[in-house]
Amino acid sequence: MIARRALGVLEQLWLPVLLVVWWWFASASSTSPFFPPLQEIWGSFVSELDSGNLANNFWSSVRNIGVGLLVAIILGVAIGTLVGRSRAARTILGPYLQFARSIPQVALIPIIIGAFGITPVPKIWAISFACIWPVLLNTIDGIRAIDPAVNDMTRSYQITTRLGLMKVVLPATLPQIMAGIRVSLAIAVIVMVVSEIYGAAEGLGYFINHAKGLFKTEATWMGTLVVGVLGYALSAIFLIIEKRVLHWYHESAK
Amino acid sequence: MSSVNVTRRMTRAVRIPGPDTVWYDRRIGRLLGRLAVGIIVLLLWWVSAELELMPRAILPTPLSVLLAFIGLLGSSAFWLAVAQTLSAALSGLGLALVVGVPLGLVLGLVPAAERSTRLLLDIGRSFPVIALLPVLILVLGVTFRMEVTVVFLGVLWPILLQTIYGSRRLDPVVRDTTRSYRINLGLRFSKVLLPAAAPFTMTGVRVAASIAILLSIAVEILGRTPGMGLSLGTAQLEDRPDISIAYLFAAGFLGLGLNTLLQLVEDRLLVWNARGDQAGGAGQ
Amino acid sequence: MTTTETRGAVKDTSLYVRGLGKTYVTNGEPHEIFHDVELTVSPGEIVSIVGPSGVGKTTLLRCLAGLLKPTEGEIRIGDRALTDPVPELGVVFQDYSRSLLPWMRSRENIALPLESKGVRRAERNRLAEEALVSVGLEGSGQKYPWQMSGGMQQRVAIARALAYQSEILLMDEPFASVDAQTRFDLEDLSLQLRSQLDLSIVIVTHDIDEAVYLADRVVVLSGKPASVVDVVDVDLGSERDQITTRSLPEFAEARTRVLRQIRRLDSHHPAETS
Numbered sequence: 001m002i003a004r005r006a007l008g009v010l011e012q013l014w015l016p017v018l019l020v021v022w023w024w025f026a027s028a029s030s031t032s033p034f035f036p037p038l039q040e041i042w043g044s045f046v047s048e049l050d051s052g053n054l055a056n057n058f059w060s061s062v063r064n065i066g067v068g069l070l071v072a073i074i075l076g077v078a079i080g081t082l083v084g085r086s087r088a089a090r091t092i093l094g095p096y097l098q099f100a101r102s103i104p105q106v107a108l109i110p111i112i113i114g115a116f117g118i119t120p121v122p123k124i125w126a127i128s129f130a131c132i133w134p135v136l137l138n139t140i141d142g143i144r145a146i147d148p149a150v151n152d153m154t155r156s157y158q159i160t161t162r163l164g165l166m167k168v169v170l171p172a173t174l175p176q177i178m179a180g181i182r183v184s185l186a187i188a189v190i191v192m193v194v195s196e197i198y199g200a201a202e203g204l205g206y207f208i209n210h211a212k213g214l215f216k217t218e219a220t221w222m223g224t225l226v227v228g229v230l231g232y233a234l235s236a237i238f239l240i241i242e243k244r245v246l247h248w249y250h251e252s253a254k
Numbered sequence: 255m256s257s258v259n260v261t262r263r264m265t266r267a268v269r270i271p272g273p274d275t276v277w278y279d280r281r282i283g284r285l286l287g288r289l290a291v292g293i294i295v296l297l298l299w300w301v302s303a304e305l306e307l308m309p310r311a312i313l314p315t316p317l318s319v320l321l322a323f324i325g326l327l328g329s330s331a332f333w334l335a336v337a338q339t340l341s342a343a344l345s346g347l348g349l350a351l352v353v354g355v356p357l358g359l360v361l362g363l364v365p366a367a368e369r370s371t372r373l374l375l376d377i378g379r380s381f382p383v384i385a386l387l388p389v390l391i392l393v394l395g396v397t398f399r400m401e402v403t404v405v406f407l408g409v410l411w412p413i414l415l416q417t418i419y420g421s422r423r424l425d426p427v428v429r430d431t432t433r434s435y436r437i438n439l440g441l442r443f444s445k446v447l448l449p450a451a452a453p454f455t456m457t458g459v460r461v462a463a464s465i466a467i468l469l470s471i472a473v474e475i476l477g478r479t480p481g482m483g484l485s486l487g488t489a490q491l492e493d494r495p496d497i498s499i500a501y502l503f504a505a506g507f508l509g510l511g512l513n514t515l516l517q518l519v520e521d522r523l524l525v526w527n528a529r530g531d532q533a534g535g536a537g538q
Numbered sequence: 539m540t541t542t543e544t545r546g547a548v549k550d551t552s553l554y555v556r557g558l559g560k561t562y563v564t565n566g567e568p569h570e571i572f573h574d575v576e577l578t579v580s581p582g583e584i585v586s587i588v589g590p591s592g593v594g595k596t597t598l599l600r601c602l603a604g605l606l607k608p609t610e611g612e613i614r615i616g617d618r619a620l621t622d623p624v625p626e627l628g629v630v631f632q633d634y635s636r637s638l639l640p641w642m643r644s645r646e647n648i649a650l651p652l653e654s655k656g657v658r659r660a661e662r663n664r665l666a667e668e669a670l671v672s673v674g675l676e677g678s679g680q681k682y683p684w685q686m687s688g689g690m691q692q693r694v695a696i697a698r699a700l701a702y703q704s705e706i707l708l709m710d711e712p713f714a715s716v717d718a719q720t721r722f723d724l725e726d727l728s729l730q731l732r733s734q735l736d737l738s739i740v741i742v743t744h745d746i747d748e749a750v751y752l753a754d755r756v757v758v759l760s761g762k763p764a765s766v767v768d769v770v771d772v773d774l775g776s777e778r779d780q781i782t783t784r785s786l787p788e789f790a791e792a793r794t795r796v797l798r799q800i801r802r803l804d805s806h807h808p809a810e811t812s
Contacts, residue, residue, distance in 0.1 A: 008369075011366070011369045011370055012369055012370065012372050012373045013373065014370065015370045015371060015373075015374060016373050016374055016377075019374075034392050034393045035393075087276075088276070088287070091279075091284060091287075092284060092287040092288050092291055093291065095288065096288070096291065096292075096295075098510070099506060099510060100506075102464065102506050102509040102510040102513060103502060103503070103505065103506035103509070104467060104468045104471050104472075104502075104505045104506070104509060105468075106384075106468055106471060106472040106475065106483075107471050107475065107482075107483065107486055107501070107502050107505055108502065109475065110475055110486060110487045110490045110498065111311075111312055111486075111490055111495065111498055111499065111502070112312065114311055114312075114490040114491070114495075115308070115309045115311035115312035115495075116309070116312070147636045149631055149633055149636035149637045150636065150637065150639070152600075152605060152629075152631060152637065153629075153631065153637040155605055155623055156603055156604070156605060156623045156627070156628075156629040157623070157628075157629075157650070157651035157654065157698075157702060158623050158624075158625065158651070158654060158655075159650065159651065159654045160654045163650075163653060163654050164654075167639075167642075167650065167653075168639065168650075171639070171641045172639075172641075174641075186380065186382070189382045190382045190384055190472075193382050193384050193385045194384055194472055194475070194476060197384075197387065197388070197476050198475065198476055204385075205385070208385065208388045208389075209388050211388075212388040212389075212391065212392060217392060220388050220389055220392060221389055223388075224385050224386055224388065224389050227382060227385040228377065228381045228382070228385065231380045231381055231382050232376070232377055232380045232381070234380075235380045248640050248641040248682060248684075249640070249641075251682070251684060252640040252682070252683075252684035274562055274563050274564065275563070275564050275565055280565075
């Protein structure tokens with residue numbers, strides 16, 4: 001049993017590990033200014049970590065993502081619930097919402113930063129605005145998909161609106177909401193990076209761009225990898241949360 | 255996955271004597287309702303712009319945006335920018351198809367390979383490609399090639415993952431049958447595997463298309479390669495928010511149009527695939 | 539809160555239906571589902587509503603439950619007119635798996651309507667446990683619905699109606715989605731609950747045997763648009779069991795009469811002499 005699980009993990013790890021090791025040795029003797037040795041990239045990581053520079057920028061970015069996402073989730077679920085409950089609103093607003101979602105959110109960044117400056121708050125607004133759409137649209141979908149039998153039940157037993165929202169509607173919509181948040185998470189990271197590259201004084205995007213400007217290629221690569229790790233870690237954490245919160249959904253689908 | 259969409263579309267057409275029809279069930283009612291909402295939104299926009307509730311740099315009047323938009327439609331610079339953005343997006347998309355589809359089919363077919371690459375695919379999928387921009391600018395400079403590379407790296411994942419998914423879903427009975435009849439590999443790929451995976455790949459392509467346009471514009475904004483993104487950013491810097499918002503809408507329409515087009519192709523493909531199923535062909 | 543022993547004594551609610559009709563207007567065209575339905579359910583009575591599939595039984599039940607507004611006629615419960623769902627009515631739906639909430643354990647599912655009524659937690663749990671005992675599911679309160687069999691889930695749904703302290707149970711083809719053996723058990727449970735708790739039950743079913751087995755009166759709905767074509771009094775006594783009752787001649791008589799009445803207006807079968 002344990003052997004089988006170990007084998008399974010090994011199967012998934014051997015290729016990535018091999019690639020990293022290969023990268024380490026293949027780049028060790030590199031003299032190209034664009035492809036620094038992995039060793040130096042690691043060295044840059046350690047030194048920037050020591051100086052606290054990396055950490056400051058890292059947490060600044062994480063803060064932007066966190067606040068932006070939180071606002072987007074709260075607003076998205078709230079508005080989505082309101083619109084979703086009303087068949088009239090859903091039908092009439094439908095095409096408008098589809099259009100709003102297809103506007104490339106990144107394109108708003110120059111406009112927002114151009115108008116409001118390079119402080120963190122406009123970035124958080126940009127992140128919220130971009131992230132609200134998947135959550136909003138998924139919430140509407142989820143509410144629309146609630147089984148009419150459930151509605152019958154809440155009406156027959158005269159479940160109050162407040163209790164109904166908290167204990168019936170929201171849990172029923174939760175699978176869809178979580179799917180929307182998962183998409184929003186990826187969008188948040190993208191908007192964060194773009195906004196910090198475009199115009200910022202702090203953050204991981206700023207760090208990477210700044211390093212590029214100073215031709216510190218190891219730091220540029222290192223920052224990029226850190227962003228990658230951040231993106232991966234966030235989605236992994238989210239997956240764990242989703243599994244816990246939706247355990248009833250996964251269990252009942254079996 | 256896409257089959258859910260189709261069944262929903264099909265059931266929508268059937269009208270059972272059920273709940274009484276309401277005003278917004280009729281086409282004219284819906285149209286009027288949407289028109290009313292549109293007018294209200296425009297009015298709110300106009301009022302907030304006039305009152306300068308937000309800095310002029312972000313909220314020009316709707317009229318100025320409309321005029322700017324019309325001006326764009328007539329300007330050759332605009333269409334050139336659109337062509338530049340589209341060509342970068344489609345090139346990246348095409349490359350991703352060339353690489354992603356065969357790779358996806360193989361990985362879907364060989365479970366061991368899929369397991370070995372699963373972690374890599376997970377990482378690739380969650381990696382914000384735009385973060386690679388500074389590195390890629392270092393390596394490739396501010397060029398068209400760099401922009402296509404970014405798009406390629408960004409859209410490879412949905413196409414790859416969807417194709418793997420579709421390839422995995424190939425009915426094992428069909429797989430064994432083709433194997434036992436020793437149907438040659440090339441034929442197996444093109445006549446059996448590819449059509450079965452096609453609908454899933456199409457979903458991936460549709461998702462990829464909007465990502466491709468998004469990425470192209472992002473690269474143009476940040477890296478200043480020619481295209482809609484650059485024009486948008488330039489307009490913003492030259493204090494012409496009406497033009498930049500007009501570009502914003504244009505990008506939205508472009509994405510919507512492409513998505514609609516691809517959705518039509520996807521649905522058509524699904525119908526053909528489903529018809530093939532009914533004729534007793536490859537399972538899904 | 540009324541306790542189970544004094545339930546029947548404190549309230550004496552009857553259901554009166556007069557001239558009930560429902561017509562839908564779709565795209566300007568009226569579709570009459572049923573008309574002129576008359577019904578009276580006295581305390582402690584079981585009334586079956588039986589008819590072919592699609593005749594409008596569910597629509598009728600939804601009107602009785604207050605979920606649907608009829609286009610003509612009236613429904614009175616006790617001494618008041620019924621226009622919306624009321625606490626005296628407990629509804630048991632056909633598809634239990636869709637009306638039981640999968641994110642709640644069975645005890646929480648049962649207690650939900652009580653929570654809405656404002657009952658405190660300790661009392662809620664007590665009533666829920668009592669209800670579980672009544673339906674024979676003592677100790678299953680912590681299980682999730684999807685951990686239970688179909689029959690058990692339907693019992694939970696019934697328990698929910700019981701805990702709600704309703705006096706009239708409205709059941710919409712409640713045993714259609716379970717296997718035959720479970721169906722017999724649930725039918726007997728319904729009879730048991732009626733005698734123990736002095737409930738009234740209105741049960742909609744397409745199963746004629748079930749309709750006759752359970753009922754004091756069978757209301758036959760047939761035709762297009764539907765109407766009550768017959769009301770059959772079932773004289774089988776209140777002590778019934780699956781084996782002996784079903785072999786009584788009175789059972790067969792009632793059954794035949796119901797079937798004839800249904801077929802009379804059913805287009806698939808030519809008219810027979812009654």
